[in-house]
Amino acid sequence: MKELFSILRRFVPPYKKYLLLNILFNILAAILTLFSFAVIIPILEMLFKVKEAVYAYMPLGSGSLKDVILNNFYYYTQEAIKLYGQSTTLALLAVALVVMTALKTGTTYLSSYFVIPMRSGIVRDIRNYVFDKIVALPISFFTSERKGDVMARMSGDVAEIENSIMASLDMFFKNPIMIIIFLGTMIFISWQLTVFVLILLPLAGYVMGKVGKKLKRKSLEGQNQWGVLMSNIEECLGGLRVIKAFNAEQKIEDRFHRENQVFYNLSNKIARRQSLAHPMSEFLGTCAIAIVLWFGGSLILGGYSSMNAASFIYYMVIFYSIINPAKELSKAMYAIQKGLASMERVDKILGAENPIKDPEKPIEIKEFKGDVEYSGVTFSYDTSSQPVLSDIDLHIPAGSTVALVGQSGSGKSTLADLLPRFYDVDKGSVKVDGVDVRDLCVHDLRSFMGNVNQEAILFNDTFYNNITFGVKNATMEQVEEAARIANAHDFIMESEDGYQTMIGDRGCRLSGGQRQRLSIARAILKNPPLLILDEATSALDSESEQLVQQALDRLMKNRTTLVIAHRLSTIRNADMICVLHEGRIVERGTHDQLLALNGYYSRLVEMQNL
Numbered sequence: 001m002k003e004l005f006s007i008l009r010r011f012v013p014p015y016k017k018y019l020l021l022n023i024l025f026n027i028l029a030a031i032l033t034l035f036s037f038a039v040i041i042p043i044l045e046m047l048f049k050v051k052e053a054v055y056a057y058m059p060l061g062s063g064s065l066k067d068v069i070l071n072n073f074y075y076y077t078q079e080a081i082k083l084y085g086q087s088t089t090l091a092l093l094a095v096a097l098v099v100m101t102a103l104k105t106g107t108t109y110l111s112s113y114f115v116i117p118m119r120s121g122i123v124r125d126i127r128n129y130v131f132d133k134i135v136a137l138p139i140s141f142f143t144s145e146r147k148g149d150v151m152a153r154m155s156g157d158v159a160e161i162e163n164s165i166m167a168s169l170d171m172f173f174k175n176p177i178m179i180i181i182f183l184g185t186m187i188f189i190s191w192q193l194t195v196f197v198l199i200l201l202p203l204a205g206y207v208m209g210k211v212g213k214k215l216k217r218k219s220l221e222g223q224n225q226w227g228v229l230m231s232n233i234e235e236c237l238g239g240l241r242v243i244k245a246f247n248a249e250q251k252i253e254d255r256f257h258r259e260n261q262v263f264y265n266l267s268n269k270i271a272r273r274q275s276l277a278h279p280m281s282e283f284l285g286t287c288a289i290a291i292v293l294w295f296g297g298s299l300i301l302g303g304y305s306s307m308n309a310a311s312f313i314y315y316m317v318i319f320y321s322i323i324n325p326a327k328e329l330s331k332a333m334y335a336i337q338k339g340l341a342s343m344e345r346v347d348k349i350l351g352a353e354n355p356i357k358d359p360e361k362p363i364e365i366k367e368f369k370g371d372v373e374y375s376g377v378t379f380s381y382d383t384s385s386q387p388v389l390s391d392i393d394l395h396i397p398a399g400s401t402v403a404l405v406g407q408s409g410s411g412k413s414t415l416a417d418l419l420p421r422f423y424d425v426d427k428g429s430v431k432v433d434g435v436d437v438r439d440l441c442v443h444d445l446r447s448f449m450g451n452v453n454q455e456a457i458l459f460n461d462t463f464y465n466n467i468t469f470g471v472k473n474a475t476m477e478q479v480e481e482a483a484r485i486a487n488a489h490d491f492i493m494e495s496e497d498g499y500q501t502m503i504g505d506r507g508c509r510l511s512g513g514q515r516q517r518l519s520i521a522r523a524i525l526k527n528p529p530l531l532i533l534d535e536a537t538s539a540l541d542s543e544s545e546q547l548v549q550q551a552l553d554r555l556m557k558n559r560t561t562l563v564i565a566h567r568l569s570t571i572r573n574a575d576m577i578c579v580l581h582e583g584r585i586v587e588r589g590t591h592d593q594l595l596a597l598n599g600y601y602s603r604l605v606e607m608q609n610l
Contacts, residue, residue, distance in 0.1 A: 004172075004336055007165065007343060011125055015118035019173070022118070025111035026174045029104055030181040036100035037317050038073070054078070111174060119169050123162040126346065130154055133349050138356045139422045143381065148231025153349055156226050157342035164339030168332035175325035175332070182322045189315050190307050193296050197319065200288055222266040223342050229263055232256050270338065292319055356421055362441040368448045369433050370529045370560030372396040372419065376428035379414060387426070388414050389583045396560060396576075398433075403563040403571035405604060406580035412564045415580070416532050419562065420446050432530070450528035452552070454535035456515035458507035463492045464499040466507075467521045474525060486521035486551040488514070513547060520551045531561045568605055577601065 012019060055075040058068050080089040134150065142150070186194040236243065236252055243252050293316065300307055307315065377392040389411045396402045404412040417423055418430050421437050430437045437445055458466050467482060468474045479499065483489040491514055495501040507515040523531065533552065549570060565571045572591045579587040579600045587600055594601035 004165070004340065007340075011122045012118065014125075015121055018114045018118040021114040022111050022173055023177065025107045025114065026177040027181070029107040029111060029174075030178040032100055032104040032107060033178070033321065034181065034185055034318070036097055036104060037314065037321070108174075115169055115173065119162075123158065126161060127154070127158055130158065130346060130349055133352065137349075137352055137354055139417070140355075140381065141352055146227070146231040146234075148229075148234035149227035150349070151234065152223070152227040152230035153345050156230070157223055157345050160223065160342035161339050161346065164335040165343065168335045168339075171328045171332035172336070175329040178325045179322055179329070182318050182325075186315060186318055189311055189318075190296070190299075193292065193299060193307075193315065196295055197288075197292055200291060222263065222270050223345050225259070225263045225266055227345075228259050229256070232259055274335075274338065289316075289320060289323065292316070355424060356442060358441050358443075359439050362444070363435050363439045364444070365433055365435060365440070365448075368529050370398040370448075371433050372530070372560060372562070373431045373434075374415070374418075374428070375431065377415075377418065377425050377430060378427040379418060379423065379425050381423075387583055389418075392428070392583075392585060394578060394585065394588075396562060398560055399558060400575040401556060401561040401563060401573075403565055403574040403577045404580060405565055405568060405571070405577060405601065410580040411583045412580055413534055416534060416562055416564055419530075419532065420449050420451075448528055449530045449532060450523035450526050450555075451532050451534070452516070452519050452523050452555075456507065456512075456519040458503060458510075458515055458518060460502065460505045462497075462500050462502055463495070463518065466503065466518055467499075467525055469522055471525050478525060479521075482521045482525040485524050485554050486517045487547045488517040488521045488551075491517075517547065517551055520555055524551075524555050529559055531556060531559055533561065533563045533565075535564050535566055568608055579604070 055071055055078050057075050058071045060068060062068065063071070077089065077093075080092060084092070131154065134154070183194065183198070186197065232252075232255065236256070243249060296307075296312055296315065300312055372394075373396070374392050374394040377389055378387050379389045380387040392415065394402070394415075404415060406412055414423070418425055419432075419437070421442055424438065432440070432445070432448070459469065463483075464476075464479060467479050476499070480489060483492055483499075491510075492499055492501070503509050503518075507518065510518065533556075563571055563574060568591075571577060574591070576588060577591060577594055578585050579594065581600055587594055587597060589597070595605065
């Protein structure tokens with residue numbers, strides 16, 4: 001229950017007015033239910049001659065409140081019989097019963113009416129919070145988490161929260177109110193019998209709670225397994241070309257079927273436990289009614305209670321009316337236990353710590369020049385593993401082009417990722433214009449930079465929206481100019497709708513060279529003073545590479561550029577080339593200077609010329 005109240009404290013405050021209205025109408029519904037039941041008593045006692053007593057009007061204060069209310073109720077019923085006759089009085093009581101029921105059902109509907117915006121709003125807020133958190137979390141978070149599992153939490157787990165916790169909110173607020181009011185009335189009628197009921201009901205609740213705890217545990221296992229399934233699907237869709245090329249369809253199918261069977265078994269266990277809620281609550285409720293019937297009857301027959309037969313019937317009607325809310329509450333608690341397991345998985349994202357934070361008092365660079373300096377930089381992805389970079393010292397003067405080369409795994413991309421603070425250094429510092437990047441607002445720091453990666457990351461949108469991605473208020477003329485500089489304007493205009501043409505998922509309707517030129521156009525439009533090129537031409541054919549290289553040359557002009565390259569032919573004219581080996585800079589200089597050293601760089605050039 002603590003977990004549920006924690007969720008409500010976090011997400012309910014914006015919807016307090018809906019919650020208060022829901023509680024108000026639930027209270028009215030419970031009170032009107034009692035009054036509608038009360039109409040039955042005079043039908044039993046007076047109309048059918050069960051009780052022949054004569055009643056006189058009692059003013060307030062002439063007896064206990066209970067005695068005054070009951071006496072005057074019987075008095076007015078007796079007077080109605082005298083004035084209108086038994087048949088007409090019966091009709092009046094029947095009308096009163098209909099009116100009470102109409103008011104009761106109306107208030108019940110209004111209680112649900114006002115809880116719906118709260119329920120839907122909380123689910124909407126959770127989705128927004130999770131998505132915002134995913135966007136805000138650093139790249140390092142997703143190196144340890146499967147994308148499919150993150151998607152499962154965003155979709156399946158949030159849907160489970162909606163279907164279980166939120167769908168049960170109405171029952172959760174409604175049923176306790178009805179139970180409390182009904183119990184209060186039962187105490188009013190017979191406190192001895194109600195004390196016995198209050199001992200009996202918690203025993204039934206304890207049994208239900210034990211089953212509920214087991215359900216939550218199994219639900220958590222089921223949601224984790226759903227995350228595994230989503231990961232398998234995501235990997236299959238992403239690697240379909242490789243799967244088919246290696247004839248591995250059967251292997252991937254067997255793996256999915258195996259994991260799906262595990263999910264099937266867990267789902268059966270969860271569903272069977274959940275199906276147990278209704279029959280168990282009905283059985284326990286019937287047992288409770290039988291015990292109360294025996295105990296109450298014994299009290300009346302033994303003369304230990306002031307209740308008469310009609311009052312006992314009314315008491316039993318109210319007690320029976322508690323059983324249904326109690327059953328609904330038990331089912332709601334089952335559903336909530338299942339939803340809490342999903343909330344626990346969602347909270348793993350919401351509660352994830354983001355180490356890339358803005359400083360309390362960020363420094364503002366008004367005019368960014370583009371001077372970059374790495375000083376004694378050491379970095380590892382995991383503090384327990386070997387450093388990826390060790391004691392890196394590198395100065396990139398404003399307006400110059402510095403290239404990073406080396407074998408795969410030597411730390412080139414990692415060194416570039418430290419500049420926009422995708423990761424923070426373990427030791428040393430990275431400075432821009434003499435200011436440590438950790439002393440700058442992350443948004444401001446990245447606004448100075450443009451990225452063109454080996455894999456052109458595009459979105460399933462139009463050419464126009466992909467080029468203007470991250471740039472506000474760009475004009476069509478600016479977009480076209482950026483596309484021309486990137487050698488992209490011609491193929492864009494050849495498409496069916498020009499700049500408004502959809503490019504498909506991740507730009508699947510374009511060639512590799514076209515995708516890369518589109519990402520270059522995006523960087524050109526941003527016009528950043530500092531540019532990071534991460535193997536931007538390594539995956540292209542010769543013709544596409546030539547077009548892309550021309551676009552890159554225009555983009556690199558008059559700005560600080562950090563280039564990561566495998567094709568050494570593309571960086572011959574760099575102001576400085578740094579050779580990385582096992583996380584250290586082992587050589588640096590111009591192309592000719594490094595060839596003259598006849599070291600690591602020379603061997604790289606020789607291998608590419610073979």
